[in-house]
Amino acid sequence: MKIDVLSLFPEMFKPLEQSIIGKAIEKNILDFKVTDFRQFTKNKQNHVDDLVYGGGAGMLLMAQPIFDAVDHLSQENNGDKGHVILVDPAGEVFNNKVAQKLSSYQHLTFISGHYEGYDERIKTLVDQEISLGDYVLTGGELPTMVIIDATVRFLKGVLGNEDSAQDDSFQNGLLEEPQYTRPADFRGLKVPDVLMNGDHEKIRKWRLKQSLKKTYLRRPDLLKNRKFSQEESDMIEEIKDDIKLASASNKLL
Incomplete structure (x- = not known):
């Protein structure tokens, strides 16, 4: 699988490259890349956000940098922009079934935003909107990392034991039973x-x-x-x- 992430804070994704996901990258099971979409701005101040038309609190991410960033990724991947996911509180609530479905795609692209929200026109690029739940975070980086972590676990060869993901809570619609190890x-x-x-x-x-x-x-x-x-x-x-x-x-x- 290939995963692209568009974010203003690429360094936030460094911890994701550790542990199991890091091993998946080393084994070439996963190709993981974070792109700072600020580099695609066309104004002198490198702004990626602007005031809301009609008035309102906060700043919105502008359409242009996101569109150009997705175009760039598409060119890098021979016209494949991937299955584009927008992390948004208004999206489909994320769960184990969603993670398993996402694991079937060969290429995922996450738009991880910040500030008050997005220019609505960005959503014309999007194939799926996902939310972690009924709350709002300061940015889309943490939800994106959670979704990636849960999804990558389903890729063949990522976990040491192939049955682990199948035995987890929610996989069969139930919570996992109590488990024990030594000493007795x-x-x-x-x-x-x-x-x-x-x-x-x-x-x-x-x-x-x-x-x-x-x-x-x-x-x-x-x-x-x-x-x-x-x-x-x-x-x-x-x-x-x-x-x-x-x-x-x-x-x-």
């Missing part, structure tokens, strides 16, 4: 016996039930439109009964 007993806190007995079927069932329970308690919204298997439906009923018993026991105490 740490300060009196013990690993559940079921994980120690080597019975793979019991372990599978325990993990599924714990995953369902965690999701039911913390993110019930994830279960609203889920199509449950018979096994999952039975486990959900068991979980509800367990919670009722625990609640009744606490009241007695």
